[in-house]
Amino acid sequence: MPGTSGDAGGPGADGAADTTPDGDGDQDSGAPGALRRTLTFRDLVVYGLLFIAPMAPVGIFGTLQAVSHGAVTAVYLVATVAMAFTAFSYAQMVRVAPGAGSVYTYARVGLGEGAGFVAGWMAMLDYLLIPAVAYLFSGIALHALVPSVHQWVWTALAVAVTTLLNLWGVRTAARVGFAVLAMEIVVLAVFVVSAVVELVVHGAPRGWAEPLTGEGGFSVQAVLAAVSVAVLSYLGFDAIASFAEEAGGGRGGRARGGPDRVARAMLTCLAVAGVLFAVQTYLAALLMPMSAAELAARPGEQGAAFYATVDASVGRWLHDLVAVSKAVGAAFAALAGQAAAGRLLFAMARDRRLPGAMSKVDTGSGVPRRALLGAALVTLVAAVWAARRDDGLDQLSSVVNVGALTAFGLLHASVIGWFWIRGTAAARSVPRHLVVPLLGLAVVVAVIAEASAAARAVGGAWLVVGLVVLAAQYRGRARAGGERG
Numbered sequence: 001m002p003g004t005s006g007d008a009g010g011p012g013a014d015g016a017a018d019t020t021p022d023g024d025g026d027q028d029s030g031a032p033g034a035l036r037r038t039l040t041f042r043d044l045v046v047y048g049l050l051f052i053a054p055m056a057p058v059g060i061f062g063t064l065q066a067v068s069h070g071a072v073t074a075v076y077l078v079a080t081v082a083m084a085f086t087a088f089s090y091a092q093m094v095r096v097a098p099g100a101g102s103v104y105t106y107a108r109v110g111l112g113e114g115a116g117f118v119a120g121w122m123a124m125l126d127y128l129l130i131p132a133v134a135y136l137f138s139g140i141a142l143h144a145l146v147p148s149v150h151q152w153v154w155t156a157l158a159v160a161v162t163t164l165l166n167l168w169g170v171r172t173a174a175r176v177g178f179a180v181l182a183m184e185i186v187v188l189a190v191f192v193v194s195a196v197v198e199l200v201v202h203g204a205p206r207g208w209a210e211p212l213t214g215e216g217g218f219s220v221q222a223v224l225a226a227v228s229v230a231v232l233s234y235l236g237f238d239a240i241a242s243f244a245e246e247a248g249g250g251r252g253g254r255a256r257g258g259p260d261r262v263a264r265a266m267l268t269c270l271a272v273a274g275v276l277f278a279v280q281t282y283l284a285a286l287l288m289p290m291s292a293a294e295l296a297a298r299p300g301e302q303g304a305a306f307y308a309t310v311d312a313s314v315g316r317w318l319h320d321l322v323a324v325s326k327a328v329g330a331a332f333a334a335l336a337g338q339a340a341a342g343r344l345l346f347a348m349a350r351d352r353r354l355p356g357a358m359s360k361v362d363t364g365s366g367v368p369r370r371a372l373l374g375a376a377l378v379t380l381v382a383a384v385w386a387a388r389r390d391d392g393l394d395q396l397s398s399v400v401n402v403g404a405l406t407a408f409g410l411l412h413a414s415v416i417g418w419f420w421i422r423g424t425a426a427a428r429s430v431p432r433h434l435v436v437p438l439l440g441l442a443v444v445v446a447v448i449a450e451a452s453a454a455a456r457a458v459g460g461a462w463l464v465v466g467l468v469v470l471a472a473q474y475r476g477r478a479r480a481g482g483e484r485g
Helices: 041-052 056-067 072-096 103-110 113-145 151-168 170-202 220-234 237-246 258-287 292-296 305-313 316-350 369-387 392-397 401-422 430-450 453-484
Strands: none
Touching: 041 170, 041 237, 041 258, 041 316, 056 072, 056 220, 056 258, 056 292, 056 305, 072 103, 072 220, 072 237, 072 258, 072 401, 072 430, 103 113, 103 316, 103 401, 113 151, 113 316, 113 369, 113 392, 113 401, 113 453, 151 170, 151 316, 151 369, 170 258, 170 305, 170 316, 220 258, 220 430, 237 258, 237 316, 258 305, 305 316, 316 369, 369 392, 401 430, 401 453
């Protein structure tokens, strides 16, 4: 069948491409190549929100406040709309190709084998390095709490614990992840309540509309410049798509409704994240002890601006509570990212684009054990390497974005490719399958243009390596075909 032969597949009776092994995609046997359909709608949303992290703006709040001239909440509202184009394109393609490979599968179906490999290759850079950054955040935070233990030890311990949870099984990891996500949301709720009480009792140091309009008037250019950074807070919601083969469709866990469940989960995750980001940045901006102009003049204080605001306005106890929440939450954001990376490696191995050993599924736990271990090993090496360097965080965080953004661009192209070139005319819709992906593609190009030179250089180098690997695979297949002929 298409999922195992390496062919991109074609439309079935319902207009969807067949991308699952043995055609029906409804296996629960745990046999090689088959994943179990056990994830509920809640599980999918949990994985997405874990990877994003409910308090993701904390680390870049000061930067966005300075760049946007104080309109940080408007930045997140615009960023949510901008990322909605990508979420909508994911929702279209997950119904067409409900496979475990996420954007790799979609580009393979919508654009062809070569584009599919490139999309998967570029997404691999993101899925392997974003968890490494998250593990490093966790190690740094835990080292600050227990300085006698070096941060690389904490980092390695976080990798080990979350890897064991992922190997235990996708439902077990989802249950533990739900508990951690609930903790993060409780901490966020404590901040919101404390901030509201502070504002009611003592009033706001600045105008109530300022987080939306900025200081001294709204600047479209400043807000758009900040949006190019803010959209990076949302990287991770797309990980939900990598669990498409494990999403049950209803009673009995049948496959039919699984793609709709994944699509709804992605859109829900983005909407919830957008609301949480807007609320917390609005309150923090109102309580901010210094102006955006002062913050812009002190770049060294931008990274800790959120914590400084909490410390000054509410108290040290909330500062420490938020720090602990971020330490634990970062590790479990990495758990979700590692799980998504494992599914991507699994799907590419199943299509013989990576070593076939990673296409095996453990019969006991129902997870792609070897693919998960491969992802964990790469992430461990990258995270520990960064943890042992003074500039490790800067080095690692500067290169994690271009891979995902390139994959997003190929996702939007896949929607156009499937519905306007490879699919049936009856299923086409100009707004859904042309206008939205073109707008999404424009957003992706604009964000990549604003990325650092180092990020573009690493992304370009990774792309060149991928193209070399792809060319070698094509030569190998052509040689094997000639020998058989």
